[in-house]
Amino acid sequence: MSGRDIYGGDIYSGHSRTRKREIPRVVAERDLVAEDAATGFCGAVVGFDRSYDGEFVKLEDGKGRVRLFAMREAAFLIDGHPVTLVRPTATAPKQPTRSASGSTRVAGLRARVAQASRIWVEGVHDAALVERVWGHDLRVEGVVVEHLEGLDNLAQRLTEFGPGPGQRVGVLVDHLVTGSKETGLTTGLGPHVLVTGHPYIDVWEAVRPAAVGIREWPKVPRGEDWKTGICDRLGWGTPQDGWRRVYNSVSSFRDLESPLIGAVERLIDFVTEPQ
Structure with a gap:
């Protein structure tokens, strides 16, 4: 009999139930349909945003509602399977000709010395x-x-x-x-x-309510803190959570x-x- 210990080690090693499941990374191309795993909101990719607390993807559902979701590990489902969405890497992006305000964008802008006004x-x-x-x-x-x-x-x-x-x-x-x-x-x-x-x-x-994915802003009675009242009625958590939604929209x-x-x-x- 050989010296090999047939009972040594982890007998479950390599079993399909113990192997760490690999979560696929999917490029969030425009119009890709994905579901937010936490809320069940399902929509097509229409854009992205970035803030101090990470990357976000904008999903638009069949009713035209647009919502913003953090692009976290395994945060989305495609065809019922968990995935991690990643932003596309654009090569030589075309520079926008308009600023966010609609004015003509000045290329290679260097900020002027601040005016007194x-x-x-x-x-x-x-x-x-x-x-x-x-x-x-x-x-x-x-x-x-x-x-x-x-x-x-x-x-x-x-x-x-x-x-x-x-x-x-x-x-x-x-x-x-x-x-x-x-x-x-x-x-x-x-x-x-x-x-x-x-x-x-x-x-x-x-x-605009549509920008934050709601039909209208709720009415908050006089005397109640407005931001707290809004977040309570919309299920947005704290006013800090609500502000992130508003800003990123x-x-x-x-x-x-x-x-x-x-x-x-x-x-x-x-x-x-x-x-």
Whole structure:
């Protein structure tokens, strides 16, 4: 009898049930139909996005609803089988001729030295969406966008800044409607300050519902935190989770409501107008 130990080792080694299953990597070509394994949402690939927390793919279902999903390992199903979607690698991509705002894109842009004039917005979400859509235009013009951390700070900031000829301030305000608190805080500020705004409670609501994959923005009763109420009613988790959905759903001015587009365009014209 040989010295070989027929009982040694792992008797299950190599068995099909113990082998680690290889998850295929599939290139997410446009119009490829895939299903999000977590939610069951099924749609065709229509685009991609990238943010600070990773890569995302846009899927559009048969009803025209577009949703954004993180491109994680084994996060999707094709014909019922788990796959990992990866972005296509484009060779010599064609450079877009239009910016996200619809303006003519300046090739080889180097940002101008910042002008003295400024655009102020109420919060970081407002600033992020303005940069998302008008960032190219602002760099061409050398305009800096700053957030006020609340409209209540406007009077003090204007006193410190000292608007004047060649040093204008454009202010973008949420919920700028007749009789609102916001209207009272933004009147009589002088010829070198222009205030524009939109009628929505929060800048989230200035994103078209279809862009974030919903039919309409829910109504949140007065006195309830608006962002928390929106996320609760849509099942979006925390306001931080909701903001990621909103931000990643915007790729151009077409994803925004016209009141916000017009308000920002007027501010850019005002602070860049030759004086």
